[in-house]
Amino acid sequence: MNWKNTTTRYGSLSIGIHWLMLLLFIALYASIELRVLYEKGSDPREALKTWHFMLGLLVFVLVWLRIAARLSGPTPNIQPKPEKLQQLAAKLMHLALYALMIVMPLTGWLVLSASGKVIPFFGLELPALIGEDKDLAKQIKELHEFVGTTGYYLLGLHVVAALYHHYIKRDNTLTRMLPGRD
Secondary structure (H helix, E strand, O other): OOOOOOOOOOOHHHHHHHHHHHHHHHHHHHHHHHHHHOOOOOHHHHHHHHHHHHHHHHHHHHHHHHHHHHHOOOOOOOOOOOOHHHHHHHHHHHHHHHHHHHHHHHHHHHHHHHHOOOEEEOOEEEOOOOOOOHHHHHHHHHHHHHHHHHHHHHHHHHHHHHHHHHHHHOOOOOHHHOOOOO
C-alpha cells in the first residue's frame, strides 16, 4: 500500500494516523472519565490525569502530521459521488474534527499553564503558554470541558455517518479508510 493518498483511497500514513487518533481519543476520554473512581489526590487519579494531559498533547503533535498527510495528496473520491449537500456536510464535519484536535489540547495546555501546574509530556516538561491566573484557568477549563463534551457528539456523528455510507448508501466512504484493502 502506498503511504500517500491517491484518488481511490487514503494512503497508509493517513489511515494509520486516523486509527491511532481513534485509539487516542478513547484513551483520552477514558482517562478523564475514569479518574472519578479514585479519591482526589490519590496516585491512580493523578496518574489518569497525567496520562490525559500527555495523550492530549500527543494528539496536538499528531494532528499537524495528519494535516500534512491530508494536504500531500488528493482526497480519495467517493463512489458513487454523494450529493452536494452531503459533500458540504462532510467537509464541515472534518473541519470540526480538526478544530477539536487542535483546540482541545491547546486549551488543556492553557488550563495547566494558567493553573501554574507542570505540563508533562512523556518525560519532558513543556513551557507554560501563559502566566498563572487562577480565574482565567477556570474560564478556559469550562471551555475545554464544553468542547470536550461536544467532541463526544462529533465523534459519534462521524462514526454514524461512516456506517450510514457503508451500510445504507453502499458507497466506498468507509472502505477508503480501512487498512489492507486494495
